[in-house]
Amino acid sequence: MHSIYLIKVWKESKALFIGIIIFIFFQVFFIAKRIQNFPFFIFDMYSRPIEKPTTFSIYEIKANGKSVDYTSFKNTQENTILNSIQTYSTAKKEFPKSIYETLIEHRFKNKISTTNYQFIKNGLSNNEAAIYEFDNWLNRYCIQSNIDFSVYKNTYNFQNKSKIDSILILSEDAI
Amino acid sequence: MLFNQKSYHSIAFGIVLFYFVYWFYQGHFLFQLQQPTLINTGIDNTYWLFCILRIPQTIMRFPIIFDALLVLFTIFSFITKQKWSFRILLLIAIIHIVTFNVYACTHTKSCIFFPMLILPFCFDKLFDLVWQAVRYYFLFVLVSASIFKIINGGLFHPNQLVHILENQHLDLSILNPTNFTYRISTFLIQHTTLTTICWYSFFLMEFIFIIGFFTKKFDFILLFVLIVFIISTFILMRINLMDFICFIPFLIILKNDKKNATF
Numbered sequence: 187m188h189s190i191y192l193i194k195v196w197k198e199s200k201a202l203f204i205g206i207i208i209f210i211f212f213q214v215f216f217i218a219k220r221i222q223n224f225p226f227f228i229f230d231m232y233s234r235p236i237e238k239p240t241t242f243s244i245y246e247i248k249a250n251g252k253s254v255d256y257t258s259f260k261n262t263q264e265n266t267i268l269n270s271i272q273t274y275s276t277a278k279k280e281f282p283k284s285i286y287e288t289l290i291e292h293r294f295k296n297k298i299s300t301t302n303y304q305f306i307k308n309g310l311s312n313n314e315a316a317i318y319e320f321d322n323w324l325n326r327y328c329i330q331s332n333i334d335f336s337v338y339k340n341t342y343n344f345q346n347k348s349k350i351d352s353i354l355i356l357s358e359d360a361i
Numbered sequence: 362m363l364f365n366q367k368s369y370h371s372i373a374f375g376i377v378l379f380y381f382v383y384w385f386y387q388g389h390f391l392f393q394l395q396q397p398t399l400i401n402t403g404i405d406n407t408y409w410l411f412c413i414l415r416i417p418q419t420i421m422r423f424p425i426i427f428d429a430l431l432v433l434f435t436i437f438s439f440i441t442k443q444k445w446s447f448r449i450l451l452l453i454a455i456i457h458i459v460t461f462n463v464y465a466c467t468h469t470k471s472c473i474f475f476p477m478l479i480l481p482f483c484f485d486k487l488f489d490l491v492w493q494a495v496r497y498y499f500l501f502v503l504v505s506a507s508i509f510k511i512i513n514g515g516l517f518h519p520n521q522l523v524h525i526l527e528n529q530h531l532d533l534s535i536l537n538p539t540n541f542t543y544r545i546s547t548f549l550i551q552h553t554t555l556t557t558i559c560w561y562s563f564f565l566m567e568f569i570f571i572i573g574f575f576t577k578k579f580d581f582i583l584l585f586v587l588i589v590f591i592i593s594t595f596i597l598m599r600i601n602l603m604d605f606i607c608f609i610p611f612l613i614i615l616k617n618d619k620k621n622a623t624f
Contacts (some may be wrong), residue, residue, distance in 0.1 A: 191497065197491050202487055206494055217505075223405040224459065225473040231503050231600075232496075232525050233509035235518035242531045259536045261601040262387040262465070268392070269466035273401040282612050289404060309413040316398040341534075347534060 239344045244265075245271050245355070249335040259328065267328055271337055274320045274354050277312045284311035321358040334358065364471040369492065372610040373478055374439040380475065381432060381604055391424035391457065394464055401466035408463055417460040431457050438482070445484035454479060471604035474499070496611040500573040503587075509565035523550050523562035527596050542599050549597070559597070566590045573612075584612040 195203045209226075216226045245268060245296040256264050276285045282308060284290060294303050321335075329335045335358055341351040384390055400417065402408040411417055420427050431453050438446040458472045470558070481492040510516040518524075524547040533543040549556045566586050572579050587609070591602045 191493060195494075198490060199487055200488060202484075202494075206509040221404065221406075222468060225404050225455075225476065227470050227502050228509075228622065229506040230513065231471065231506075232521075233506070233513040233515045235514050236521060236528055238522040238524050238527055239531070242528075244535055246536075253536065255536050257533055257540065260387045261599070262389050264386075265467050266465040269401065270399055273399050273466040277399060286402070286404070306413050308407060309369045309415055309418075310400075310402055312399050316400075319398040320380050323396065327395050327397070342531075342535060344531075352436060 241341055241350060242344055243339055243341045246338045246340050246352075247271075247324075247335065248338070250333045254329060256328065267324070269353065270320070270324070273312075274337070277317050281312075281314065281317060281353045286310060287313065293354065321356055324356070325358070368613075369481070369610055370439065372613055373401060373482075374611055377435055377439070377475075377478065380603075380606065381435070387603075389461065389463060390428040391421065391464075394424065394461070396424075396465045397421075397517055399466060400463050403468045407466065408459055408468075410605075411456075411459045412463060416456060417463045421461045422455060427453075427457065427460070438479075441563075442482075443484050444483060447479055449485055449500050451476055452485055453480050469604070471602060474604045474607035478610065492611070497574065499608045499611055500570050503567050503570040504574075507564050510564055512568075516560075516564055520553055520556070522556045522563075523553055524597070526550055526556070526614065529600075533599075545597065562616055563593075579613045584609065587612065 192203065192206070195206060212223075213226050216223050217228055220228070222228055246266075247256060256267055259267070271303045273285070282286065290307055290310060294306055294331075298306075321326040324337070325335060336354065340349055341354055342349055382448070385393075388394075400412065402412050430451075434450045434453055438450045454476045458469075460476065462468055462472065477495050480495055481488050484491045507516075515521055525551060530543050530546050533546075534539045537543065549559065566589065569586055570583060573583055587605060591605055594600045594602050
């Protein structure tokens with residue numbers, strides 16, 4: 187019985203034992219809630235049934251009239267580009283509201299003072315300047331075009347890979 | 362001491378240095394983000410707290426200084442072996458990770474492994490117990506992945522890996538259909554029996570880590586499985602699990618340590 191890990195911990199350090207129990211509690215809690223919260227790792231990727239797609243959307247970055255193959259970039263860089271474009275697209279669409287406006291309201295509105303609420307909201311939101319400067323960052327980070335560049339969200343038919351729809355997300359004449 | 366702390370120290374230092382080189386190659390340091398403008402916290406409460414306190418926003422004003430601080434403090438901590446130094450390093454590592462994820466608009470789950478690797482050094486007398494706790498956590502993460510596949514119904518779903526590959530490489534199908542990964546995936550999608558075998562192999566590669574809860578005798582096998590898991594996931598799905606290399610020091614116990622080990 188003495189070889190069971192938690193019993194050993196209990197005997198040697200009560201503080202560590204309590205720390206581990208609290209960690210286990212939150213790990214189980216967030217698994218039950220299906221919320222990813224740092225530092226609790228829920229490794230459930232692709233654990234749910236996946237079906238064949240009928241249509242799909244991908245971002246197309248065009249620089250100097252040519253498509254940029256971001257799949258050839260480093261893994262981290264590719265993820266950063268795609269997630270940032272998605273954030274930009276949502277932030278621009280929702281502005282002046284935050285992309286998490288509903289959640290911020292649900293958690294804080296009428297529960298704290300207006301000043302504090304605004305302080306929290308500002309900390310979690312992108313301001314106008316950040317959205318406005320995004321194209322410069324994207325160009326600096328990966329495109330490095332000296333003519334022009336644009337970003338589209340294209341939708342394709344999965345079966346024959348034909349383009350169904352194309353939405354312009356960003357267009358810029360670079361200097 | 363249950364075992365020689367020195368060997369874990371040396372292996373962990375080696376892994377961390379390799380990890381930083383890999384970070385640099387991938388563009389994972391803050392200065393390599395080239396002054397990003399947008400933030401995205403996701404719905405992670407910890408990220409929210411950091412952003413409300415304006416920590417990532419402040420750090421991002423001096424990205425290269427914070428990167429240098431992380432690297433120098435790592436080297437300093439591993440050389441001096443001071444508990445307080447590792448505690449500061451742990452804090453720096455957590456702030457670095459949150460700042461990067463917030464400004465890269467990503468939410469990398471496995472980034473927690475790097476602070477986990479440092480954690481045992483933060484406790485002098487309790488080193489062995491914390492080391493074991495972290496080891497159990499790594500094992501839990503991998504075993505839970507296999508359990509989730511059963512509970513959520515993905516494991517026995519017909520042609521699950523075929524559909525995963527189809528969904529995972531949608532961008533490659535348009536932008537780079539001659540890509541090595543895409544060609545392998547296309548082959549696998551056409552050979553469903555082979556793909557089903559691969560799917561169950563992935564499940565077993567995760568579930569096999571349950572052995573680690575009961576014994577350390579087969580750690581060298583688990584180490585081999587871990588490396589195969591990292592490489593195969595990257596080749597087949599372009600999913601980067603390099604953070605999992607932080608688990609390696611918990612699977613290597615040198616001969617010298619085994620003599621002293623009581624577990």
